[in-house]
Amino acid sequence: MIELVNVNKDFEASNHEINHVLKNLNLKISDGDFITLIGSNGSGKSTLLNTIAGSFPVTSGKVLFDGEDVTNLKDYQRASLIGRVFQDPSTGTIGDISIEENLAIALKRGEKRTLRWALKKEYLATYKKYLAPLNLGLEDRLGDKISSLSGGQRQAVTLLMATLKKPKLLLLDEHTAALDPKTSKKILELTKSLIEDNHLTALMITHNMKDAIKYGNRLLMLSEGRIIADISGADKTKLTSDDLYKKFDEAEGVE
Ligand SMILES: Nc1ncnc2c1ncn2[C@@H]1O[C@H](COP(=O)(O)OP(=O)(O)OP(=O)(O)O)[C@@H](O)[C@H]1O
Numbered sequence: 308m309i310e311l312v313n314v315n316k317d318f319e320a321s322n323h324e325i326n327h328v329l330k331n332l333n334l335k336i337s338d339g340d341f342i343t344l345i346g347s348n349g350s351g352k353s354t355l356l357n358t359i360a361g362s363f364p365v366t367s368g369k370v371l372f373d374g375e376d377v378t379n380l381k382d383y384q385r386a387s388l389i390g391r392v393f394q395d396p397s398t399g400t401i402g403d404i405s406i407e408e409n410l411a412i413a414l415k416r417g418e419k420r421t422l423r424w425a426l427k428k429e430y431l432a433t434y435k436k437y438l439a440p441l442n443l444g445l446e447d448r449l450g451d452k453i454s455s456l457s458g459g460q461r462q463a464v465t466l467l468m469a470t471l472k473k474p475k476l477l478l479l480d481e482h483t484a485a486l487d488p489k490t491s492k493k494i495l496e497l498t499k500s501l502i503e504d505n506h507l508t509a510l511m512i513t514h515n516m517k518d519a520i521k522y523g524n525r526l527l528m529l530s531e532g533r534i535i536a537d538i539s540g541a542d543k544t545k546l547t548s549d550d551l552y553k554k555f556d557e558a559e560g561v562e
């Protein structure tokens with residue numbers, strides 16, 4: 308389980324004004340949760356993910372992984388526990404090197420061995436096995452440079468890389484926002500099956516209300532750094548986009 312206890316995150320602007328982004332945030336993520344996270348631009352969604360990943364130090368509060376206090380661990384110290392996919396398909400993979408080399412790097416994560424073992428012939432079959440179900444033909448293009456792939460193909464490889472070592476938590480920050488609707492759906496379905504097949508715990512940011520309702524077992528709504536809705540199970544299944552828009556308006560004081 309992952310737990311945030313009274314987490315506050317402030318940023319100081321160049322004019323020394325303090326921006327209180329996360330406000331006394333408490334959150335328990337149970338093993339196996341697939342959470343969708345929605346909220347207006349600037350509500351603190353990415354900051355929340357960065358806080359969990361350790362990319363930003365918290366201003367106050369605690370972050371616990373299975374009861375262990377990781378608050379002061381930097382992101383690279385938590386990296387073996389966390390897989391991440393961002394909005395920009397050019398992040399997450401290395402464009403200049405091949406699909407195979409990228410997968411080898413993902414496989415090596417958290418291992419002390421050199422890269423060479425992950426590039427051995429025996430792993431070729433493994434990489435092909437992972438790539439084939441994507442139905443993108445990438446299993447026959449292992450030697451191709453990542454930069455020669457489309458954004459959707461690249462996000463698919465990134466997802467695979469982020470889940471290859473079965474992280475304790477998968478963090479997805481609008482990872483389909485740059486993709487066309489059809490590709491976006493494909494990547495979301497791939498996300499779902501990777502999470503289910505590997506029994507992963509995941510937190511996915513999206514601006515698409517329908518996707519937020521359709522995917523996962525739990526939905527969180529963030530408004531001005533506070534969780535204003537935490538809906539799971541049957542209540543989540545019953546939700547409509549209209550319900551969510553209404554909640555946004557209520558939170559933002561719109562009549
Ligand atoms: N590295 C940073 N330095 C300073 N301020 C930051 C930093 N990252 C985020 N902020 C501020 O924190 C607030 C929340 O930003 P955040 O990126 O978490 O929002 P978001 O909910 O992810 O929005 P969006 O939907 O636009 O991605 C914003 O006011 C932003 O300016």
Ligand SMILES: [Mg+2]
Pocket residue numbers: 352353354480
């Ligand atoms: Mg964001």
